[in-house]
Amino acid sequence: MHHLFGIVLGQKDLSRAGDLFSLDDSEIEGCLSEALEQIKIISSSPDYQTNDNNQAVVEICITRITTAIRETESIEKHGKSLVALWESCLEHNLKPSGKDEDTPHAKIASDIMSCILQNYNRPPIMALAVPVAVKFLQRGNKELCRNMSSYLSLAAISKADLLAEHTEAIVKSVLQGNSMLLRVLPSLYEKQSQPINSHLRDLVALMSHLEPPEQHHLLQLLMLVAKKKQPEVLQECIPSLISHVRDPNNNDIILNILIEISSYEPEVLANLLPTLKEIGDSFPSLIGQTAKIYGAVGHIDEERARICLIYLVNQLANMEHSFHHILLLEIKHITDTFSNILGIQSRDIYRMSNSFTAIAKLLIQQLENDTTTDSRSKSLALHAVRMKNIHSDNGQEAESGDVTAGISFTDICLSQESNKLPSTAGTEELQLENTLLSHPNIKYIESENLPEHVKENCYEESPKTTKQPVEYQDKLYFHLKENLSKVKAYVLEMGKKIPLPDECVIEDTVRSSVAKLFFSCPLKGHYCLYSKSSFTLISRQPQLWIHIMFLFQQNLFPEPLSMQNSSVQALKALWEKTQLKGTHSFETAMVQSTFPPQKDLDHVQIQLEEVRFFDLFGYSEEAGAWQCFMCNNPEKATVVNQDGQPLIEGKLKEKQVRWKFIKRWKTRYFTLAGNQLLFRKGKSKDDPDDCPIELSKVQSVKVVAKKRRDRSLPRAFEIFTDSKTYVFKAKDEKNAEEWLQCINVAVAQVKERESREATTYL
Secondary structure: OOHHHHHHHHOOOHHHHHHHHHOOHHHHHHHHHHHHHHHHHHHOOOOHHHOHHHHHHHHHHHHHHHHHHHHHOOHHHHHHHHHHHHHHHHHOOOOOOOOOOOOHHHHHHHHHHHHHHOOOOOHHHHHHHHHHHHHHOOOOOHHHHHHHHHHHHHHHHHOOHHHHOOHHHHHHHHHOOOHHHHHHHHHHHOOOOHHHHHOHHHHHHOHHHOOHHHHHHHHHHHHHHHHOOOHHHHHHHHHHHHOOOOOOOOHHHHHHHHHHHHOOOHHHHHHHHHHHHHHHHHOHHHHHHHHHHHHHHOOOOHHHHHHHHHHHHHHHHHOOHHHHHHHHHHHHHHHHHOOOOOHHHHHHHHHOOOOHHHHHHHHHHHHHHOOOHHHHHHHHHHHHHHOOOEOOOOOOEOOOOOOOEEEEOOHHHHHHHHHOOOOOOOHHHHHHHHHHOOOOOOOOOOHHHOOHHHHHHOOOOOOOOOOOOHHHOOHHHHHHHHHHHHHHHHHHHHOOOOOOOOEEEEEEOOOOEEEEEEEOOOOOOOOOOOOOOOEEEEEOOHHHHHHHHHHHHHHHOOOOOOOOOHHHHHHHHHHHHHOOOOOOOHHHHHHHOOOOOHHHHHHHHHHHHHOOHHHHEEEEOOOOEEEEHHHHOHHHHHHHOOOOOOOEEEEEEEEEEEEOOEEEEEEEEEEEEOOEEEEEOOOOOOOOEOOOEEHHHEEEEEEOOHHHOOOOOOOEEEEEEOOOEEEEEOOOHHHHHHHHHHHHHHHHHHHHHHHHHHHOOO
């Protein structure tokens, strides 16, 4: 032992202890294990807990030893002695004597713990330390236990095998209140499931007492249990789990757990359908998940199949575009299993997958035809739900103001086709249905103005605006008659700058109404980005868009429109949904201002740019229509769709956030190929891969908002996924634009492929 250590420890000389820090680490490294043995002897003496001098000497010596071990990286050489001293603390009292006062041996244990467990990525050290560390969890020192739990969590990530044999002790510690260790359990479950399964019900009962991060770790554990297909373990946990399904922080992952269970044991969820319906009504973004559970329960027997089909079909008629393919897929699976419910017409119905409202109409009709005679009242209820809040005769707003209203500008082609399908419904009911469905079908087609591929998909129908009696030729009619040529010329130019949406839905928000607009590609080529799916835009200027759509509608007709026209009635209904008290009616607004103010149209273009619409769509002079990037650039389609070939690659800077106030940029090499944006850990394409971004999980890609930009962010853009936001910076603005367009195209392509998989299974 170094002579100075010998003096300080042998004579317990506190006056010389500080001199240990004047020695170089290399001078004392060889004797550290011997010094640790001497400290163990001193700390085990009967009078140590009352001898302040000895405690101070030990504390200073331990600090010097642990510092030298870290600096010389000699933990593996001295680890055995360090762990032996650490374990000796377990023979003494560790509970705090006062509010914040640790006992002498608790101080030793705390100082040694950080030196040992910071080496959680070194298996030989952790093999020595973990059996001792687990014993500290039961010794009543909360602060020591909390710090120990943090290090054990890191150890579980690095080498779960080392903790596996101590799973029972760790679970008991969690149940005693050490909830921090919940983050360890998912890693341990793969290695040692039985101790966790036996206490799973008690663990789930802790849910309401946990902080959100701890709840997340517990739900991660339950997802693993669900994937192991052990319904007998989970069944008794489901009631507790369901009691938290209304929590917006956790309902997404809870529903995913239930989806997993429903895939192999749907019977245990059959009684939960009313609760799931309430969740879908309260949280519309979760409809896709509730639909999957309904779909699974619908396979149990024919009675439940009918119950689940009614729910799914009504959601298909009412729900936003993003879930249509999921709903349709679940309906298809149920009707494949119980083919007699829909009969031979099901194939014709599913082929009409470009119009989900038309499919829903036919499915409801078919379900009604197959029910008993008392189904007429149910039929009317289904129609009422499907038609949301528009009255059939006058287009007035319904009493319930919190329901959305919407119209589709493409339904007429498919609804005419659907009317040609055989039906056994009674005449009276069909008349009712035709009246109810009259208002969405507002797109009458002037065939000479349409591209050939649109003519092929639509039947001819002449507009019902000719030779009206004088009393029906209202002031809108006379105004348009005087300005018809101006309107057509205006729309011709406006249509090259602003696209016409396929569908418009008005929704109420806390502050005002918004327009949800859906855009697709009319060409629907082989590599089309939007043949089955749609680009969605939320606008806070709903009346401006209604005005734009009205002008587009007038351009389709050779004669002036009047207020009696069905398409005008539909737009009027949307206008009234957005109309504030004391403002102009639809008719007055259209007459007083033939065209929207130019500044409003400029704002529309700015919003389309901000949401990167022009990355994905462009106006084709040849086709006279807005088409997607792939249909406008077919020569690029083969390059983009080559498996494994990068669409774009190169260096970007990624914002790294280490702590709350410390941010930095790290240069990495990125490759956009297939369904992923691949990371490299370094600047070269030859560096190893890091965790990629799955394009199917990307929600949006945007330029960093102007108000957030500064001199360091002139070329920055953000990628938002369902769980994380990434911020990247390109070398210049041109390069940033290239990346933005390529990523947006690739994301649209992935989502279109998902939609095709759901709707082209026949």
